[in-house]
Amino acid sequence: MKYVDEFRDRAVATALAERIKKTIRRPWTIMEVCGGQTHAIVRFGLDSLLPKNLTLVHGPGCPVCVTSVSLIDQAVCIASLPKVIFCSFGDMLRVPGSRGDLFGVKSAGGDVRIIYSPLDALELARKTPDREVVCFAVGFETTAPAWAMAVTQAKQSGMRNFSLLIAHVLVPPAMEAILSSPQNRIQGFLAAGHVCTVMGYEEYEAIAQRYRVPIVVTGFEPLDVLEGVAMLVGQLEEGRVEVENQYARSVSREGNKQAKTIVDEVFEPAARAWRGIGEIPASGLRLKSAYNAYDAELKFQRELAQLAEGKEDPECRSGLVLQGLLKPPDCPAFGTRCTPEQPLGAPMVSSEGACAAYYRYRSHATLEYRCEGQVNDRQ
Amino acid sequence: MTVNNKSFEPACPLPISGKHTVQLAHGGGGRLMQELIQDVFLRAFHNPMLAPLHDGATWPIEKGTLAFTTDSYVVRPLFFPGGDIGSLAVNGTINDLAMCGAKPLYLSAGFILEEGLSLDIVQRVVNSMAEAARAAGVPIVTGDTKVVDRGKGDGIFINTAGVGLVPTGVRVLPSLIQPGDAILVSGDLGSHGVAVLSVREGLRFDGNVESDSAPVHHIVADLIDSGIEIHCLRDLTRGGLASVLNELAAAAKLGMVVEESAIPVSEPVRGACELLGLDPLYVANEGRFVAMVPMQQAEATLAVMRRHEASRHAAHMGVVTDRDPSMVVLRTVVGTHRVLDLLSGEQLPRIC
Numbered sequence: 199m200k201y202v203d204e205f206r207d208r209a210v211a212t213a214l215a216e217r218i219k220k221t222i223r224r225p226w227t228i229m230e231v232c233g234g235q236t237h238a239i240v241r242f243g244l245d246s247l248l249p250k251n252l253t254l255v256h257g258p259g260c261p262v263c264v265t266s267v268s269l270i271d272q273a274v275c276i277a278s279l280p281k282v283i284f285c286s287f288g289d290m291l292r293v294p295g296s297r298g299d300l301f302g303v304k305s306a307g308g309d310v311r312i313i314y315s316p317l318d319a320l321e322l323a324r325k326t327p328d329r330e331v332v333c334f335a336v337g338f339e340t341t342a343p344a345w346a347m348a349v350t351q352a353k354q355s356g357m358r359n360f361s362l363l364i365a366h367v368l369v370p371p372a373m374e375a376i377l378s379s380p381q382n383r384i385q386g387f388l389a390a391g392h393v394c395t396v397m398g399y400e401e402y403e404a405i406a407q408r409y410r411v412p413i414v415v416t417g418f419e420p421l422d423v424l425e426g427v428a429m430l431v432g433q434l435e436e437g438r439v440e441v442e443n444q445y446a447r448s449v450s451r452e453g454n455k456q457a458k459t460i461v462d463e464v465f466e467p468a469a470r471a472w473r474g475i476g477e478i479p480a481s482g483l484r485l486k487s488a489y490n491a492y493d494a495e496l497k498f499q500r501e502l503a504q505l506a507e508g509k510e511d512p513e514c515r516s517g518l519v520l521q522g523l524l525k526p527p528d529c530p531a532f533g534t535r536c537t538p539e540q541p542l543g544a545p546m547v548s549s550e551g552a553c554a555a556y557y558r559y560r561s562h563a564t565l566e567y568r569c570e571g572q573v574n575d576r577q
Numbered sequence: 578m579t580v581n582n583k584s585f586e587p588a589c590p591l592p593i594s595g596k597h598t599v600q601l602a603h604g605g606g607g608r609l610m611q612e613l614i615q616d617v618f619l620r621a622f623h624n625p626m627l628a629p630l631h632d633g634a635t636w637p638i639e640k641g642t643l644a645f646t647t648d649s650y651v652v653r654p655l656f657f658p659g660g661d662i663g664s665l666a667v668n669g670t671i672n673d674l675a676m677c678g679a680k681p682l683y684l685s686a687g688f689i690l691e692e693g694l695s696l697d698i699v700q701r702v703v704n705s706m707a708e709a710a711r712a713a714g715v716p717i718v719t720g721d722t723k724v725v726d727r728g729k730g731d732g733i734f735i736n737t738a739g740v741g742l743v744p745t746g747v748r749v750l751p752s753l754i755q756p757g758d759a760i761l762v763s764g765d766l767g768s769h770g771v772a773v774l775s776v777r778e779g780l781r782f783d784g785n786v787e788s789d790s791a792p793v794h795h796i797v798a799d800l801i802d803s804g805i806e807i808h809c810l811r812d813l814t815r816g817g818l819a820s821v822l823n824e825l826a827a828a829a830k831l832g833m834v835v836e837e838s839a840i841p842v843s844e845p846v847r848g849a850c851e852l853l854g855l856d857p858l859y860v861a862n863e864g865r866f867v868a869m870v871p872m873q874q875a876e877a878t879l880a881v882m883r884r885h886e887a888s889r890h891a892a893h894m895g896v897v898t899d900r901d902p903s904m905v906v907l908r909t910v911v912g913t914h915r916v917l918d919l920l921s922g923e924q925l926p927r928i929c
Contacts, residue, residue: 199844199847199848199851202847202851206910206911207911208910208911208912211911211912212912240915241909241915242909242910242911242913242915243909243911243913243914243915244911244913246913246914247911247913312778314778314780314853318779420910420911558918558920559915559916559918
């Protein structure tokens, strides 16, 4: 498939892995920020191609995983209301809050629907004027423009039955939170390519200099990740601290101006609680006051006021996983008391969650395998 | 009668002719049910064994081994690109019989209809079943209809059961899988799941993906007639290839190694799966199966399969080993290895 196959080429992957092995002299610990990169690494076994003295740490870059228990509880509360059609991306449905998950609401008779695009939800609201369509607006900078677009269109057409429960988070403040932690051991970042496609990477230049960490904006295909690692190891070995762009086919320094403009028009930064990490200042988005009519937290204030403070499962160590301080298999509950069927925390559920990635692709002992060569190539 | 100067029709439960929608009385045993049976079912399914309208079908048997299977169909939407619930219900049960190495003989059809459903839709589904049964040469010889209250069903649910005859000397079982067997797949994966998802969710993909729903019993019969020593067959329905290989590896207590680059997946299906965050190896198929045969017969098996339209893209994609019993290992496109595990729950479309 065009734009995919050429980034999964076996010979190029081997050559990139060789380049990394030749370059590296000292042990390094680097973090891939985005959950999509974590999945590429685990799904394609890329870590098995890398030298032993390079440690990859999985970052907090899965918006589903970092959504707080309180917000999930709010979603469950609103979705249970009879007049509401609750729309969410599929990943969120199985994430446990302290009062169950959205699948539970659906099986108890709530109208919970999976959507693929914010504009689908807007269309649904248009078609069902007697119902309240509430959307769980989850995501990083990547999905924010589409939600902003939906809200401006709703406002233009004077719709009143459409609102957002916002769980939006921003990547750079999370990176800074990790870097300023006394336990930090991250020496370089693979930044999230999709986020930078929207936002550009000017912001990262200050972070790189302030914390003296090299950053490489990196894509999501196997060769993207390997090339990003090669560039990052190159910087670390040469003692350079720069923001480099591996994902140049999609990312420019200034990002997508139109997308940024509409996000600025609709949203403003706000403090946001991250699951397992706690509140990080200015790390989330909220609607500007001109769009208050579309804020589900305000619209359903009365119902939400009765909610008790959500508590995370005390056994779940997802906070440590999301900060790169614990590898999923090292968690005592991993694969036993915590599985995708009975998750303690979101990283075991989300398609981009680190725990789910390890569970799905690595639930057995590490494989040392040589193929017998008896399998034909594609006919 | 007029009320407020408007014409008024009594809404009391008088007998309603129900010409256009399914009524509870269509399952009640009375005149409406007889009409439905005569006008819709018998007209479409007519065959000598159904004609006596007895409580069941009867036929004489020879000595030998029978295969017997049943499956229920609840697909939504009822009509999708490349098929519908009717043809699916016929092909699915025929394929289950074929996977036992059996020649399918007869099918039954049980319908659960929802009150209020358009009779035109019932007619379309029944016609499609009849057409699929005729094309496959496997008649529907007995049936049943029930009607449930509006809101208690999803239009139509269909159950089909099937009886088949296993030719003398043919044994097809997971326990017969041997280390060193070739693992073959009969065609490209994921079309059915993607086709259904695309209409269910109103998604548009390049290349118009159509369901692969098709009967495969004639392919299996051809393999048997060609002298292929089939060890095991399994159709790749719910859970897709990955789930089936895991089931078979566990049943046979053997390992399997699969070459990712050898697994056929069409471009539009790959594109749709990349976009939605689905893995085609876990997506449902309705006309695809895997075959485990001795390695030295792999090429001959492929040659027979490729004679048939439904398995034109058959491929050799893996090998059975005695290492890592019960485990399926995927050699990825970049040359690394990982476990191909069972999926937990449904595949959920990803967020970004």
